[in-house]
Amino acid sequence: MRRTLSISRSFILLAVVSCQIVEAARKPNFVVIFCDDLGYGDLGCFGHPTIQTPYLDRMAAEGQKWTNFYVGASVCTPSRAALLTGRYPIRNGMMSAKRRVLFPDSQGGIPASEVTIAELLKSQGYATAAVGKWHLGHLPQFLPTAHGFDTYWGIPYSNDMDSQKGFPGYRQMAKKDSNYVAPIEQFNVPIVHDTEVIERPADQHTITRRYMQKAIEFIHQHQDEPFFIYLAHSLPHIPLYAGDEFLGNSRRGLFGDVIEEIDAGVGSILATLKDLGLAENTIVVFTSDNGPWLTFDTHGGSAGLLRDGKGTTFEGGMREPTIFWGPGHVKPTVQREMGATMDLLPTFCSLAGFDPPNDRLLDGYDLSSLLLGNTTQSPRDRMFYWREEELYAVRVGPWKAHFITQGCYGREPKREVHDPPQLYHLEHDPAEEYNLAELHSEEIAKIKSIAAEHMKSIQKMENQLTK
Amino acid sequence: MRRTLSISRSFILLAVVSCQIVEAARKPNFVVIFCDDLGYGDLGCFGHPTIQTPYLDRMAAEGQKWTNFYVGASVCTPSRAALLTGRYPIRNGMMSAKRRVLFPDSQGGIPASEVTIAELLKSQGYATAAVGKWHLGHLPQFLPTAHGFDTYWGIPYSNDMDSQKGFPGYRQMAKKDSNYVAPIEQFNVPIVHDTEVIERPADQHTITRRYMQKAIEFIHQHQDEPFFIYLAHSLPHIPLYAGDEFLGNSRRGLFGDVIEEIDAGVGSILATLKDLGLAENTIVVFTSDNGPWLTFDTHGGSAGLLRDGKGTTFEGGMREPTIFWGPGHVKPTVQREMGATMDLLPTFCSLAGFDPPNDRLLDGYDLSSLLLGNTTQSPRDRMFYWREEELYAVRVGPWKAHFITQGCYGREPKREVHDPPQLYHLEHDPAEEYNLAELHSEEIAKIKSIAAEHMKSIQKMENQLTK
Numbered sequence: 017m018r019r020t021l022s023i024s025r026s027f028i029l030l031a032v033v034s035c036q037i038v039e040a041a042r043k044p045n046f047v048v049i050f051c052d053d054l055g056y057g058d059l060g061c062f063g064h065p066t067i068q069t070p071y072l073d074r075m076a077a078e079g080q081k082w083t084n085f086y087v088g089a090s091v092c093t094p095s096r097a098a099l100l101t102g103r104y105p106i107r108n109g110m111m112s113a114k115r116r117v118l119f120p121d122s123q124g125g126i127p128a129s130e131v132t133i134a135e136l137l138k139s140q141g142y143a144t145a146a147v148g149k150w151h152l153g154h155l156p157q158f159l160p161t162a163h164g165f166d167t168y169w170g171i172p173y174s175n176d177m178d179s180q181k182g183f184p185g186y187r188q189m190a191k192k193d194s195n196y197v198a199p200i201e202q203f204n205v206p207i208v209h210d211t212e213v214i215e216r217p218a219d220q221h222t223i224t225r226r227y228m229q230k231a232i233e234f235i236h237q238h239q240d241e242p243f244f245i246y247l248a249h250s251l252p253h254i255p256l257y258a259g260d261e262f263l264g265n266s267r268r269g270l271f272g273d274v275i276e277e278i279d280a281g282v283g284s285i286l287a288t289l290k291d292l293g294l295a296e297n298t299i300v301v302f303t304s305d306n307g308p309w310l311t312f313d314t315h316g317g318s319a320g321l322l323r324d325g326k327g328t329t330f331e332g333g334m335r336e337p338t339i340f341w342g343p344g345h346v347k348p349t350v351q352r353e354m355g356a357t358m359d360l361l362p363t364f365c366s367l368a369g370f371d372p373p374n375d376r377l378l379d380g381y382d383l384s385s386l387l388l389g390n391t392t393q394s395p396r397d398r399m400f401y402w403r404e405e406e407l408y409a410v411r412v413g414p415w416k417a418h419f420i421t422q423g424c425y426g427r428e429p430k431r432e433v434h435d436p437p438q439l440y441h442l443e444h445d446p447a448e449e450y451n452l453a454e455l456h457s458e459e460i461a462k463i464k465s466i467a468a469e470h471m472k473s474i475q476k477m478e479n480q481l482t483k
Numbered sequence: 484m485r486r487t488l489s490i491s492r493s494f495i496l497l498a499v500v501s502c503q504i505v506e507a508a509r510k511p512n513f514v515v516i517f518c519d520d521l522g523y524g525d526l527g528c529f530g531h532p533t534i535q536t537p538y539l540d541r542m543a544a545e546g547q548k549w550t551n552f553y554v555g556a557s558v559c560t561p562s563r564a565a566l567l568t569g570r571y572p573i574r575n576g577m578m579s580a581k582r583r584v585l586f587p588d589s590q591g592g593i594p595a596s597e598v599t600i601a602e603l604l605k606s607q608g609y610a611t612a613a614v615g616k617w618h619l620g621h622l623p624q625f626l627p628t629a630h631g632f633d634t635y636w637g638i639p640y641s642n643d644m645d646s647q648k649g650f651p652g653y654r655q656m657a658k659k660d661s662n663y664v665a666p667i668e669q670f671n672v673p674i675v676h677d678t679e680v681i682e683r684p685a686d687q688h689t690i691t692r693r694y695m696q697k698a699i700e701f702i703h704q705h706q707d708e709p710f711f712i713y714l715a716h717s718l719p720h721i722p723l724y725a726g727d728e729f730l731g732n733s734r735r736g737l738f739g740d741v742i743e744e745i746d747a748g749v750g751s752i753l754a755t756l757k758d759l760g761l762a763e764n765t766i767v768v769f770t771s772d773n774g775p776w777l778t779f780d781t782h783g784g785s786a787g788l789l790r791d792g793k794g795t796t797f798e799g800g801m802r803e804p805t806i807f808w809g810p811g812h813v814k815p816t817v818q819r820e821m822g823a824t825m826d827l828l829p830t831f832c833s834l835a836g837f838d839p840p841n842d843r844l845l846d847g848y849d850l851s852s853l854l855l856g857n858t859t860q861s862p863r864d865r866m867f868y869w870r871e872e873e874l875y876a877v878r879v880g881p882w883k884a885h886f887i888t889q890g891c892y893g894r895e896p897k898r899e900v901h902d903p904p905q906l907y908h909l910e911h912d913p914a915e916e917y918n919l920a921e922l923h924s925e926e927i928a929k930i931k932s933i934a935a936e937h938m939k940s941i942q943k944m945e946n947q948l949t950k
Contacts, residue, residue, distance in 0.1 A: 063530020
């Protein structure tokens with residue numbers, strides 16, 4: 017009896033010590049790899065027949081491949097705002113009808129009142145870096161270093177901006193040649209380091225490799241403290257460029273070269289994490305800002321079986337090929353539950369063991385239980401598809417109602433209001449082909465009520481995109 | 484010096500003995516699992532977001548996932564003839580303009596003069612079984628047992644035939660309900676064992692499970708001799724039926740239930756091969772007869788990013804999600820080279836160590852070097868897309884020219900002749916969206932010359948489908 021008690025006491029003592037060790041354990045590192053205009057169907061593991069993505073395929077097999085993962089908007093600026101703030105961009109002035117994204121002459125950007133993932137993690141002792149495309153304001157007060165990032169290195173807006181005269185039209189050339197490479201001088205975009213322009217025009221041939229290298233350098237430098245890296249590739253947004261090692265290699269032409277270079281970069285980052293013994297305590301997320309830009313023929317990507325692409329509120333515009341990887345945390349599976357980039361903020365807070373801000377309305381849900389394999393049901397059961405300053409569509413469970421539709425610019429661009437709304441069952445009909453509005457008015461009523469509740473929560477901020 | 488010689492002699496002796504052992508080794512077993520109307524995009528590993536196919540996904544990861552694998556025709560009867568004979572069905576009278584497939588009142592079938600894979604393997608000592616849908620003639624002289632199979636068990640034609648009056652129209656019901664299950668009595672199709680009808684109407688609720696069980700029984704019975712099993716599922720051709728264990732389980736509705744039951748069956752077959760120690764010497768091929776039947780809304784499948792579906796010569800009609808598995812033979816990779824069901828005949832001959840027939844023109848290529856990983860380039864560089872009695876399109880390398888197009892019946896059914904032909908680069912543009920005919924007349928000229936050469940080789944046989 018004494019002996020049993022003694023064992024029990026030792027066991028309890030051991031358990032207490034273990035808990036303390038766990039509590040004292042380093043917070044997990046986070047790496048978000050965010051592509052630009054990558055379509056749902058552009059990776060091997062999401063069904064592309066000719067693009068080779070062995071590293072992403074392996075990442076998906078070792079982690080969670082998410083097949084119902086959304087972005088907060090179907091174009092660059094608002095989608096990025098959504099990811100970093102955990103809120104629909106209509107809430108922070110980063111979404112507008114007149115100008116859909118920021119331009120080099122814009123005077124606005126992400127408001128100081130917003131709280132980013134980087135600010136939250138920094139306050140918890142994280143080293144934070146933004147590498148790549150920013151597109152949330154290029155004036156100093158809007159740059160990453162003013163929003164929670166210790167450092168920034170990248171092109172501050174889209175790689176097709178600062179366009180110069182006297183060059184062939186990209187669209188015309190893209191139509192003729194899948195392998196067309198535009199002169200670097202045509203797009204006189206800068207590279208900014210923290211707040212200083214250090215190169216102009218950016219040498220975009222090497223931009224994907226250099227982004228990857230910056231991320232790897234940061235991992236090496238901060239391997240002894242928790243870190244957060246937001247690596248936002250400038251590509252495969254047009255104009256397309258690939259490094260010498262990749263140019264001409266893919267069966268898919270230049271677009272494939274670009275994806276295969278990004279894929280290899282992901283492989284290098286995961287290998288670095290493994291080599292440094294950090295893999296067990298790092299979560300890597302791979303996704304993109306919006307669907308493929310279909311107006312550029314083969315220089316744009318593919319949404320696979322999903323309808324339409326970038327700029328639209330069809331699934332092809334806002335559902336992205338997404339992978340979560342983290343050998344010490346993420347339970348390998350194909351995850352068919354819903355998630356969104358806005359969920360990263362509360363999920364990272366949860367995984368790092370602190371509460372998200374409670375002084376504002378967040379649109380994100382904590383996905384950590386799904387990632388850890390502790391549940392099979394997502395806390396996210398709904399998605400609001402905003403376009404410009406209107407709520408175009410709403411998904412609740414498998415049902416999606418389109419109150420307004422508009423195809424991608426250049427392709428079926430007509431805005432149409434639907435009453436009753438179009439209704440699709442996204443699990444039976446992911447391609448949004450079979451409108452069931454006449455048969456399921458009860459689902460429409462339910463979605464309308466949820467949409468009305470959502471609208472009540474919207475307090476529009478000062479428009480940043482038209483400043 | 485003597486010692487060295489002695490070692491060399493021993494080594495040579497050992498090598499000779501090894502070679503003899505290899506030569507005497509059992510010929511590999513072959514299992515072909517052939518679905519009906521499965522689309523390119525209907526498996527998880529080919530990008531479907533809601534259908535779960537964990538066993539096929541693992542089969543693909545352990546084997547070769549083929550992304551450019553074709554069938555010989557875009558509807559049932561001619562596609563099946565192509566697989567079993569290694570020849571375009573126009574060569575053996577199994578393709579017709581008036582009737583595209585065989586019907587219960589048909590008097591024709593696969594000619595006795597044709598040589599099937601089963602006949603060839605049987606002549607080499609293989610035990611041979613056909614399980615499932617036949618559709619190459621239901622009169623005794625056309626049944627599997629008259630064409631090289633020791634045994635047959637299955638529905639001899641499509642599962643929607645022998646339709647009875649007084650039931651709701653399937654198309655109308657399918658449009659309303661993804662989970663609609665038709666009464667078994669509506670389709671009074673028989674199950675034939677060898678040449679006898681043993682059940683009518685076939686209980687289609689259990690048909691997928693029973694096919695799988697028959698295949699597994701045959702493996703058990705013939706584990707000590709080389710065997711060939713042709714397991715041709717009746718599903719997911721409509722009407723859809725799933726077993727109790729699967730009904731209502733899939734997020735994709737009844738169509739998903741069906742695929743998930745087929746997937747589990749594949750898992751059981753591979754597990755049986757492993758359990759019996761046969762996996763190392765068995766090659767399993769999974770594919771389908773043609774693309775998805777798009778006229779049945781959510782009761783039909785999805786071609787993923789490919790254009791159109793069943794019945795057409797677009798990629799969605801004739802490119803199939805294909806997996807080769809064989810742990811002792813097949814080198815795991817994603818195979819992006821071209822292959823076709825017609826290649827199975829010469830490939831199996833090669834792997835079993837004998838020559839294919841030389842008294843007739845075969846359209847298949849030996850893919851064994853690609854499967855074994857001894858080469859990276861397919862011997863197949865071309866594909867001829869026949870529809871009815873006309874050559875509609877030709878692929879040579881990445882280029883495909885459409886001389887005639889016609890969408891799937893019920894959807895854009897208009898036949899159009901194109902001069903110049905439409906020209907697509909299938910590797911850059913797998914969805915056949917961007918016609919480059921005006922820019923690449925040299926490719927059209929090349930394809931025209933190859934098409935002309937092919938046409939010269941065609942000697943039409945007596946039409947079997949209109950008998």
